[in-house]
Amino acid sequence: MPKRVAARLFLTAALIFAIHPAGAQTAAPASAGAIAPALMQDLVVANRVLTDLNVIDGFGHVSMRHPTDPNRYLMGRSLAPALVTADDILEYDLDSNPVDAKGRASFLERFIHGEIYKARPDVKAIVHTHSAGIIPFSVSSAPLRPVFHLGAFLAPDVPVFEIRDAAGVSNMLVSTPQIGKALAAKLGDRNVALMRGHGSVVVAATIPMVVFRAHYSNVNAQLQSQALALGGPVNYMQSDESEKTLAVIDQIHGRAWDLWKRAVLEKMAPK
Ligand SMILES: [Zn+2]
DSSP, X not given: OOHHHHHHHHHHHHHHHHHSOTTGGGSOOOOOOOOOHHXXXXXXXXXXXXXXXXXXXXXXXXXXXXXXXXXXXEEEOSSOGGGOOGGGEEEEETTOXXXXXXXXXXXXXXXXXXXXXXXXXXXXXXXXXOOGGGHHHHHSSOXXXXXXXXXXGGOSOOOEEOHHHHHSSOOSOOOSHXXXXXXXXXXTTOSEEEETTTEEEEEESSHHHHHHHHHHHHHXXXXXXXXXXXXXXXXXXXXXXXXXXXXXXHHHHHHHHHHHHHHHHHXXXXX
16 A cells, blocks of 8 residues: 555544544534523423323423524423423434433433434424324324314325334334334325324424414314214315415414413413
């Protein structure tokens, strides 16, 4: 080997070692920095709003992408969402490694979030629910479809993730990056995906919109179940009606968020 090439190889190896000293691969990722208090408050409030709306309970989670670093996201530690405060919010890289957990446990299913953020640059907020209304549509042959205007975001369709396809016989949890990646692939470019016998994932570009969609997925599912139970054909929204309705929802969904947020902040205020 010519001397100059050998010297260059040595320098490259030395540089790689300097950047990645032995064992550094397992070190915690660096923080992307603190986020604005108002955004942090919205993330905390979203956890409590969704609990108040019976979309999540002791289980389920809400996350948001870091506003200045798309390779980080923020989510509560393993804790019932209604108990989350700003101090419980952890930062993760997109492989779902916590930045500085300080010994606090993470959700087993955090890979849902990391893998969807990897696959969907447009997504800035994610909710994972086990909401009761949507479960029947994850285990039956009836597809979840928009039956009223506030469910228009369910168009054109809602895919159902079958965990058996990704993991065989499992404990039903999205507990590995590989299962999370399969779920993200099933979601594709949609707003909502159901998880067979488990729940749903809901995505959006903002916290208020992801809360809106998580809630109205559940409401739409309840209404659709009732309509189907009445018998006869159901008159679903047409795809062009959904498109027109979505433009209005974009304009007005903040009104619902303001109401839900105010109720939560009143409850959180020191008495
Ligand atoms: Zn779950």
